[in-house]
Amino acid sequence: MQRRSFLRNFSLATIVLGAPAISSAAGTNAKQRTVSGKVHSNGKGIAGVAVTDGYTVVATDAQGNYSFEADARAEFVYISTPAGYAFNQQNHIAWFYQSLAADQLAAKADFSLEKLAVDDTRHQFVVWADTQMISQADCDQLKTTAVPDLKALVASYPKDSLFHGIGCGDLVWDKFQFFKDYKEAIAATGVTFFNVIGNHDMDLDARTDDYSSKTFKQQFGPTYYSYNRGQVHYVVLDDVFFVGTAKKYIGYITENQLQWLENDLKMVKPGTTVVLSVHIPTNTGAARRAKKEEEMGGTVTNRKQLYKILAPYKVHIMSGHTHFNEAWEEGNIMEHNHGTVCGAWWTGPICGDGTPMGYGVYEVNGSDIEWYYKATGKEKEHQLRVYEKGRLKEAPTEIVANVWNWDTKWKVEWWEDGVAKGTMEQRVARDPWAIELxxxxxxxxxxxxxxxxxxxxxxxxxxxxxxKQIIVKATDRFGKQYSETINLA
Known part of the structure; x- marks a missing residue:
């Protein structure tokens, strides 16, 4: 995300009027397109694999075969990689699709998968939000900071641990030549990444949203898709709706995607843990904190319709875009809005809310997920920062602790000269160091x-x-405790 004036009073009706014109391409005069093939491992068919063109979703039969009539608009045929199989990749960019030519009326697309040698019930994934490079210097920083940090993180886990990554949008900053550097960085990590389109990954000269993802698709394939690992079903959606004017967009999920998601989830057992990745968060507390109207480019306007589709599942939403770190949960949904790999657009070591430049790390065990935030260049235990009295001018007699991965199930306590003083007072405020920077x-x-x-x-x-001495202890929802000490004398 780049800070800008969003379309506060933009009418959604004027946007969605464009949708029927696209839909008409699949009308009664369109020629029938069929696509068929086989999903197999060493020649043996794999049953029950979801195959889609982005509109229809079918399952392979007992021999791993599939066939269906493809939509006239379809650009790809792709699979939802099943649990128990390795992710196909090209230089560690996930590869799960094949292109469909516009004039191809009968297409054949086979997919070969490799069975995993280890049980994927336990696995890890990381979320890189907003790498967002606008210069070669930014690219170099990505390669010399985040890449070695992730490699070291993976190496700290037991041998053969399964890791994958999610590039949560704004992979570059409108400079498509740097997709090459992004891909080089991913290849260097050794971790296979699935990628999300962000508002800075769109073609800004497109005449409508329907064509704004042309370059992204050339680089990374479909903008919405799913895959599976262990007992978790992963989904990626495109929630950046381009309104036909450069750098203007809203957070909005199209009807095509919502219909596809409904079809995709028909093959997923209710109660399953679903991890949904988008760029623009579905919701945040930004408007509440600032005491102003919600910006249409800052959250997803039709999120309630999305939540209805997700209601039967245990859902974790992964998002970026804001350059701050925040988590909220309600009912069956928890959203993790991530601090960024680039910090404050590669200008300093922290985001605007004081969160260190870094990324989310998620540890999956069956249907359960635990997580922490990994600050680039810091140990895993670096989970808070404590400021001395006077550092925040608004509170000159108080110490301030920033616990960036906090959610409502954390506990933040303090000790003065060895004496327990209880919980600290939570307030909406600005980080002292961020103010200085x-x-x-x-x-x-x-x-x-x-x-x-x-x-x-x-x-x-x-x-x-x-x-003379203050100790702040923060205990996360999983019972892990982190502490920082400052000396006042």
């Missing part, structure tokens, strides 16, 4: 538009006048 029209010099942002994950306490 980014506040004002001239900071940071590289991108002056960057500003510190309000966050829910700041905690306050007022030490005694003679206090």
């Amino acid at each position: 980014y506040a004002g029209p001239s900071l940071p010099s590289k991108h002056p538009f960057v500003e510190p942002t309000l966050a829910d994950h700041l905690f306050f306490a007022k030490p005694s006048a003679g206090a």
Whole structure:
């Protein structure tokens, strides 16, 4: 995401009027297109694999064969890789699709899969949000910071641990020549990545949203799809709706995708854990914190319709876009809006809310998921930062703790000179270091538009006048405890 003036009063009706014109391509005068093939491993067919053209979803038969009439608009035929099989990849970019030529009336597409040598019930994945390079210098930073950090993280797990990655959109910053560098970075990690389209990955000269993903599709394939690992079903959607004017968009999921998702989930048992990745978060607390109207480019406007489709499942939503870190949950859904790999657009070591540049790490065991935030260049245990009295000018007599991966099931406590003082007070505020780095029209010099942002994950306490040492302990929802100590004397 780049900070800009969004379309506050833009009428959704004026946007969706464009949809029927596209739909008419599949009308009664369209020639029938058929696609068929086999999904197999070493020649042996795999039954029950979901195959789709982005509209219809079918399952392979007992011999691994499939055949269906493809939609006239279909650009790809692709599979939802089943659990127990390795992800096909090209230089560690996930490859699960084959292209369909527009004039191809009878297409054949076979998919060969390799059986995993280890049980995938336990596995890990990482979420890289907003790598967002606009210069070669940015690309170099990605390769020299995030890449070795991820490699070291993977190496810290037992041998043969299964890892995959999710590139959660804004892979570049409108400079498509840097897709090459993004791919080089991914290849260097050794981790296979599935990728999400972001608002800075779109063709800005497209006349409608329908054509805004042309370059992305050439690089990474379909913009919405699914795959499976262990007991988890993973889904990727495109929730960036381009409105036909450069750099103008809303958060919106098209009817085509919602219909496809309904069809895709028909093959998924209710109660299954579903991990859904999008670029624009479906919802955040930004408008509440700022006490203003929600921006249409900041969240998904038709999210409630999405939530209805997801109602039978245990859902974790992965998102980026905002350059801050936040988690919320309600009912069967928890959303993880990630701090960014690029921090504040490669201008400093932290995001606007004080979250370190970094990424989310998720550990899956069966249908359960645990997670933490990995700050680039820091140990896994680096989960909070404590500021001394006076660092935040608005609270001159208080210490401030930033616990960036906090959610409502965390506990944040403090000790003064060895004496337990209880829980700290949570407030909406700006991170002191972010203010120092980014506040004002001239900071940071590289991108002056960057500003510190309000966050829910700041905690306050007022030490005694003679206090010498403060310890802050943060306990996450899984019982893991992290602490930071500052000396005041």
